[in-house]
Amino acid sequence: MNDGSSSTSLADSLRGELxxxxxxxxxxxxxxxxxxxxxxxxxVSRALAALAAEGLVETRPGSGTYRxxxxxxxxxxxxxxxxxxxxxxxxxxxxxPRVVDxxxxxxxxxxxxxxxxxxxxxxxHPDLQPQQALGAALARAARRPGAWDRPPVEGLTALRTxxxxxxxxxxxxxxxxxxxxxxxxxxxxxxxxPGSALLVESPTYPGVLAVARAAxxxxxxxxTDADGVRPDLLADAFDAxxxxxxxxxxxxxxPTGAVLAPVRRAQVTGIARAAGxxxxxxxxxxxxxxxxxxxxxLVADDPHGTVVHVTSLTKPTSPSLRxxxxxxxxxxxxxxxxxxxxxxxxxxxxxQEATLELVGAPAWPRHLRAxxxxxxxxxDAMLGALRRDLPELLPARAPAGGYQLWxxxxxxxxxxxLCTAALRASVAVAAGRPYFAAEAPAPYIRVSFSDTSGAxxxxxxxxxxxxxFAEVRAGI
Numbered sequence: 001m002n003d004g005s006s007s008t009s010l011a012d013s014l015r016g017e018l019x020x021x022x023x024x025x026x027x028x029x030x031x032x033x034x035x036x037x038x039x040x041x042x043x044v045s046r047a048l049a050a051l052a053a054e055g056l057v058e059t060r061p062g063s064g065t066y067r068x069x070x071x072x073x074x075x076x077x078x079x080x081x082x083x084x085x086x087x088x089x090x091x092x093x094x095x096x097p098r099v100v101d102x103x104x105x106x107x108x109x110x111x112x113x114x115x116x117x118x119x120x121x122x123x124x125h126p127d128l129q130p131q132q133a134l135g136a137a138l139a140r141a142a143r144r145p146g147a148w149d150r151p152p153v154e155g156l157t158a159l160r161t162x163x164x165x166x167x168x169x170x171x172x173x174x175x176x177x178x179x180x181x182x183x184x185x186x187x188x189x190x191x192x193x194p195g196s197a198l199l200v201e202s203p204t205y206p207g208v209l210a211v212a213r214a215a216x217x218x219x220x221x222x223x224t225d226a227d228g229v230r231p232d233l234l235a236d237a238f239d240a241x242x243x244x245x246x247x248x249x250x251x252x253x254x255p256t257g258a259v260l261a262p263v264r265r266a267q268v269t270g271i272a273r274a275a276g277x278x279x280x281x282x283x284x285x286x287x288x289x290x291x292x293x294x295x296x297x298l299v300a301d302d303p304h305g306t307v308v309h310v311t312s313l314t315k316p317t318s319p320s321l322r323x324x325x326x327x328x329x330x331x332x333x334x335x336x337x338x339x340x341x342x343x344x345x346x347x348x349x350x351x352q353e354a355t356l357e358l359v360g361a362p363a364w365p366r367h368l369r370a371x372x373x374x375x376x377x378x379x380d381a382m383l384g385a386l387r388r389d390l391p392e393l394l395p396a397r398a399p400a401g402g403y404q405l406w407x408x409x410x411x412x413x414x415x416x417x418l419c420t421a422a423l424r425a426s427v428a429v430a431a432g433r434p435y436f437a438a439e440a441p442a443p444y445i446r447v448s449f450s451d452t453s454g455a456x457x458x459x460x461x462x463x464x465x466x467x468x469f470a471e472v473r474a475g476i
Contacts, residue, residue, distance in 0.1 A: 006039050007046035013037070014047060018056060018067055027057060027065040100214045104206030104434035112428045117461035120428040121451030122254075122403070123319045128374045128450070130317055130358070130367040137357035144353050151349040153341050155325075159352050162359060163325040166286075167309055168300035173329055175337055176347050179322035180284050180312030185211050186343065187308050187326060188245070190335045191278050192217050197241035201229050203406075203435035203444070205254045205282065208247050219437035222246070226397060228253065228260035231267040238275040245278050250298055252285035255406045255435050255446040257399030265298060273306045278332070281309045287316035287368055288450075289401035290376035305330035313355060315403075316371055323347065323355045375403060381455035382447065385462035390469060403450030406432075409443040412476055418445065421468035427461045 010033070021027060028036070033044045048065055051057045058066050112118045141147055154160065155176025164171045177183040184207065192198055194216030200208060202221030212219050222237045223230055229248055237243065248268070250260035260268065272279045281298045299309035305328065312324030326336050340346075358364060379398065382405060386394045393407045409415060415431045422429050432444025447465070452458050 006043045007050065010037055010039060010043055010047035011050045014051060015056065018051075021067040023067055023069045025067050027067060029064060100210075102210055105210050107206075107430055107434065112423075115426050116423065117427045117457055117464065118451045119447045119449070119458075119461050119465070120430040121448050123315065123451060124317075124371065124403075125451050125453055127453060128371055130363065133358060133361060133363040133367060134318060134321065134354075136363075137354045137361065138350075140357045141350055141353035147350055147353050149349060151346055151352060153346045154337060155347060156349070156352045156356065159323075159356050160325070162356070163311065163327065167297050167311075167327050169327055169329065173327055173333060175326040175333070175340060176352060177312075177324045177326055177340065178344065178347050179314050180282065180310055180324045181207055181211070182322070182344070183310045183312065183324045183326045184208055184247075184280070184282065185215075186336055186339045187280050187310060188212060188215050188217065188247075189343075190332065190339045191280070191308065192245045196245075197243040199234065199237050199241065199243045199246040200437050201248050201253065202437060203255055203432065203440075204247070204437065205249065206434040208282070209434075209437055212247075221437040224253070224256065224258060226258055228258050228264055229268060231264055231271060234268060235271045235275075238271065238277060243277060244275070245280060246272055247280045247282065249282045249284065251283060251294065252288060252399060252402035254284070254402065255404055255430075255432070255444075257397075257402050257404065257406060259295070259400065260298075262295070265295070265301065269298060269302055269304075269306050273304055277306075279307045281307050283309060283311045284315055285402045286311065287313075287371070288375060288403060289372055290379065290399075291372045292400050294401075299327055299329075302329075305332065308332065308336070313359075316368065317358070321351075321355065321358075323351055375401075375450060378403075378449035378452060378454065378458060379405075381458045382449045382462065385459045389462050389466040393469075404446050404448040407445050407447060409445060410473070411442065413443045413472065415443040415445055418468060418472045421471050422465050425464040425468045427464040427468070429465060 030041060030044045030048070034041055048057060048059060052059055055068055058068050060066065107120065112120070155174070157171060159176055160171040160174040164174045177186065188198070188211055192215070196217060197220045198212045198217045199222050200219050201224050203224070204221075209219050220237055220241050220243065222234050228250060234246065248260070250265070252259060269279055279298065283297050286294065286297070297309055299307040307328070309327035310324065311327070314321055314324065328336060383394070383398055392410065395405055395407065399405070409418070415433060419429055419431045430446040430448070432446060433440050435444070435446070449458055452461065
């Protein structure tokens, strides 16, 4: 059991024992808790910090930990007025307030209960993360002169240059962001006015749908096939909606895993340029390939400034390395910069310095090769398990990168019921409905292999999913 889960369990135990202590009474010492529960001092420290954050205990340096003084009982407070304030439109005819729905994102961020196999995650398993290299990079960054000084608002020049090199642009076209999700939020706020249409692939990443709706935008789906978005329908959507932004993931698309076909790349950017529109290219999976050659980013072949490129180092490293970049050409760069400055000023310099240390170390290319091998092996294990236990769900094409499989369910299958049955069987999968901006054409689930320990756990997860699938199908 890791320190995080141990500290949570210890905090639960101590929380239950607090009633034995009167307000202001001294709690057992940290040393006694270590001996009694057989945990590390770090675990005890984290558990007590959690209780202190809840206001249940007080820590006094040099003295110990005490139960907090009882707070006076508060009477019920009527906050029902907020329901009106949060939902009523402006009296002068302005649109109703935006809808903020994080459920699609939280489905992949929420940690499953103990014992549940996570086939719904979107990050690397700890075994695949470069934890040792990250620790060393942070330590080296802390020793850099000026590591805690204020950085340029656009980001450190050296880091912008590193991102620019891969995209085939100059560092002046790069803005460092606090991860890919923050970059998407900045891009949508900069490019699309509230109330306007946003064209998206169908299906698409639920996180962009959540950002768009929170910004008052109207997501409009554009169908895809095995080769990515369909250019003919993209042109029709621009004509029908007057949209000025199209969001896409040309490389290992989430959730389908599709790669935009070579012939379609120029078509997509040409259609957008003819409409006077931008293409937001979310290149989240570039460092999640399974070992084969990769096409260049769309922005590298776009001299006209049509493409606004989003990239991030979070997926191939750790959920907590929230460092990414926005890349664009032309006046839009200043708009993006202004939006980010207003929202968050800049990305913390120590994190940028640590990122530079990480990507400049000899361990970095070794890590990327290990990620490619690890993901490929897990993909193959999942395909093999599906072939054995759920052949009717086996996808027609194996993805060449990314961390998930997109499974078409038989007509009439209730995907929500299947996900619920799977969770009862102690395996978590993601329902397909949140990936669609409008009505879903068929039932789907997304199963991920990145947050698993390897083939053995994947085999067991698919076996449990097969049992849940048989249970649901038997009821049809």
